[in-house]
Amino acid sequence: MEIKVLKDIFESNKERAGEIKDLLAKKKVYMIDLMSSPGSGKTTLTDRIIGELKGDYKIAVIEGDIKTTRDAEKLVKHDIPIIQIETSLFGGDCHLESSWIMKCLEQFDLDTIDLVIIENIGNLVCPAEFELGDDERIVVLSVTEGEDKPLKYPLMFNSSATMVLSKIDLLPHLDFSVDEVLENARRANPKINIFKVSARTGDGLGDLIAHLRRGIEAKIR
């Protein structure tokens, strides 16, 4: 019985993700889903991405957290539409589901929006199991987390189109092999796009932004 119920949850999530894909295709909106461990720097990266792109595109943000609205508060300065999903209000879930994303999208005026950024809950496991109907899953891995993470959390890396290796400004102070983590990421997903970025110094940010621009342009034109 347990297995059956879980199967139902995943199937209804997938169905709703399909509806989101259709809606975003019709409205010409590009949507990315940022996923990572807690504290890998998703919010700082989101802040930088918005700063770089808001001159050219209309952006909206969906912030997922179990508790607190701190991440959303950090982005308020950009004066763009932000919806916070606080999952502790309905059970403390460790991931976002497509039905909640649909409810958020209904709050936005999608005719005027080009890019939706979902900042998923900090967790390398559960969010990978829930399709949200986005165009690009981006996993953020910080250099302080160890080279083995793509092997230990294979579904997350295998289901992401892109990996951002973050906090590269800390490399001089760590015993961390960039070569090894890239090899492990490509073992989990041979086609994964990789960007090495420091959101703090801006190092490597240009390549990531250029990549995002290509995705957005291809969808909205």
Add this chain to the structure above:
Amino acid sequence: MEIKVLKDIFESNKERAGEIKDLLAKKKVYMIDLMSSPGSGKTTLTDRIIGELKGDYKIAVIEGDIKTTRDAEKLVKHDIPIIQIETSLFGGDCHLESSWIMKCLEQFDLDTIDLVIIENIGNLVCPAEFELGDDERIVVLSVTEGEDKPLKYPLMFNSSATMVLSKIDLLPHLDFSVDEVLENARRANPKINIFKVSARTGDGLGDLIAHLRRGIEAKIR
């Protein structure tokens, strides 16, 4: 129906955790459950704890991972009993459950063991929901993860008796306020024990080890 099934899972987990508590009381074995985000340094810390305590106590380890036996391999040098639970073999679960811990404990000769260290799966969410029958939950938070984590993952910090703030050797290179994270941890759990440690340099390790010794001694004598 979904809610009922989840309730059943939690209740049977709790029941089995109670049986583990009874077994460990009878056998005079102290058990700790190490939990954290991916990459916070749990395995390096486990390595150091074993190194410091194995002269005085018989230790066994239960390693939880979704995929790979890498963490267990790092500890093999200590020549102590280690059991690896690889959850991808049965569904890729993001946490450990008490029934699996019981199966592992049945493999150990508990009459000769003083301390069992569980290294839980890297995840700040789901593991907090599953009691394992241990004596002490220890949450490891690295200074690279940000000061806000105790507020964003309140159940993890509220249900842990002890917090280890790890990787403190990196503090000079980070914009991280130790005062703020300690305040947030105490807001989530006013009674939490806090130890600031660098497993790499050994800084602060002595206090943590002394604390663990007190717990072990009180249980096994």
